[in-house]
Amino acid sequence: MTLNEAVKKIRPLDEKAIEGAKKRWDSIAKPLHSLGELENMLIQIAGITGTPDVRVEKKAVVAMCADNGVVEEGVTQTGQEVTAIVAENFLNGATTCCVMCRQCGAELFPVDVGMVVDTKVRTDLKVAYGTKNMTKEPAMTREQAIKGIEAGIAMAQELKEKGYQVLATGEMGIGNTTTSSAVASVLLGKPVEDMTGRGAGLSGEGLLRKINAIKKAIALNNPDRSDAIDVLAKVGGYDIAGMTGVYIGGAALGMPVVMDGFISCVAALVAVKICPQISDYIIASHVSKEPAAHMILKELDKEAVIHAGMCLGEGTGAVTLFPLIDLSCAVYNSMSTFGDINVEQYEELK
Ligand SMILES: O=C(O)c1ccc[n+]([C@@H]2O[C@H](COP(=O)([O-])O)[C@@H](O)[C@H]2O)c1
Numbered sequence: 001m002t003l004n005e006a007v008k009k010i011r012p013l014d015e016k017a018i019e020g021a022k023k024r025w026d027s028i029a030k031p032l033h034s035l036g037e038l039e040n041m042l043i044q045i046a047g048i049t050g051t052p053d054v055r056v057e058k059k060a061v062v063a064m065c066a067d068n069g070v071v072e073e074g075v076t077q078t079g080q081e082v083t084a085i086v087a088e089n090f091l092n093g094a095t096t097c098c099v100m101c102r103q104c105g106a107e108l109f110p111v112d113v114g115m116v117v118d119t120k121v122r123t124d125l126k127v128a129y130g131t132k133n134m135t136k137e138p139a140m141t142r143e144q145a146i147k148g149i150e151a152g153i154a155m156a157q158e159l160k161e162k163g164y165q166v167l168a169t170g171e172m173g174i175g176n177t178t179t180s181s182a183v184a185s186v187l188l189g190k191p192v193e194d195m196t197g198r199g200a201g202l203s204g205e206g207l208l209r210k211i212n213a214i215k216k217a218i219a220l221n222n223p224d225r226s227d228a229i230d231v232l233a234k235v236g237g238y239d240i241a242g243m244t245g246v247y248i249g250g251a252a253l254g255m256p257v258v259m260d261g262f263i264s265c266v267a268a269l270v271a272v273k274i275c276p277q278i279s280d281y282i283i284a285s286h287v288s289k290e291p292a293a294h295m296i297l298k299e300l301d302k303e304a305v306i307h308a309g310m311c312l313g314e315g316t317g318a319v320t321l322f323p324l325i326d327l328s329c330a331v332y333n334s335m336s337t338f339g340d341i342n343v344e345q346y347e348e349l350k
Pocket residue numbers: 075076077078171172173174175176177178198199200201202260261262263264288289290310311312313314
């Protein structure tokens with residue numbers, strides 16, 4: 001499915017299913033709306049899947065792995081080689097996100113969408129061997145950005161065919177908080193200083209270098225704020241492009257997609273700027289410790305359930321939401337109703 005085909009397929013949520021899910025929650029023998037955002041989450045899933053019969057048994061994380069040319073500017077604590085090491089460890093079950101997935105019965109699918117080396121991770125959707133250094137030239141061409149997005153759409157399609165009912169976006173890419181801050185700064189029209197943090201543990205001096213590199217890249221490439229693909233191509237990365245595609249593909253195929261941390265939220269922002277309706281298909285999980293994370297959630301008008309100061313990436317925050325989805329489904333599907341316990345149903349307070 002091409003990007004244009006996917007965007008054309010996106011439909012508004014099913015209002016009848018939403019009403020049915022609200023009715024079901026209100027019939028359950030507990031104080032009205034007392035499970036807060038957990039209730040809203042299942043109502044949203046009902047609207048996405050088109051049925052109040054909410055079952056979320058098969059869950060997958062797509063981990064988009066890519067390298068970022070801007071790492072040459074000394075904007076990261078660790079070297080670029082860590083991207084490939086962690087990416088291969090996804091296959092060995094040896095990353096944080098793998099452990100979390102095993103614990104809660106989810107599957108992790110790593111994809112090499114743009115690493116500088118080939119590893120055992122699948123390369124069939126790879127667009128290039130890393131982006132260019134955006135402080136010297138555009139990170140990628142517009143065609144490459146679209147190819148990256150279409151890699152994510154292909155993953156959503158593949159996982160839908162395998163029977164997965166919910167997707168989460170994860171990533172691995174040294175330097176991707178630099179590109180994410182650059183994209184967010186342009187799309188939100190906010191100062192680079194406010195949008196930039198320490199990523200995977202940068203020193204104070206490194207943070208200054210990072211801010212300067214982002215400013216230089218934006219000044220040189222002059223991305224068009226009103227064209228999210230232009231911004232992604234000039235100062236983004238293949239990992240962000242791939243995750244953008246997972247959101248677009250998920251929405252086109254009627255699947256909920258759970259956002260993870262900072263990089264994953266920036267990819268969601270790009271997707272929503274391409275097609276605002278996609279927002280209805282996105283579920284927020286947590287607020288990353290990166291300083292700009294809450295601003296992006298605000299722009300997306302999303303309420304995160306988890307406030308744990310996490311900033312690991314890989315999809316770990318999104319996977320942390322999975323057991324909460326299971327708990328919500330268990331109550332929603334198996335709790336007794338007011339009718340069952342012979343108590344009159346509450347009237348909604350007006
Ligand atoms: O998800 C987050 O909020 C998050 C915040 C900071 C760092 N990370 C992870 O750390 C890596 C990027 O950090 P950096 O400093 O190399 O740009 C990348 O592999 C991400 O998965 C992730």
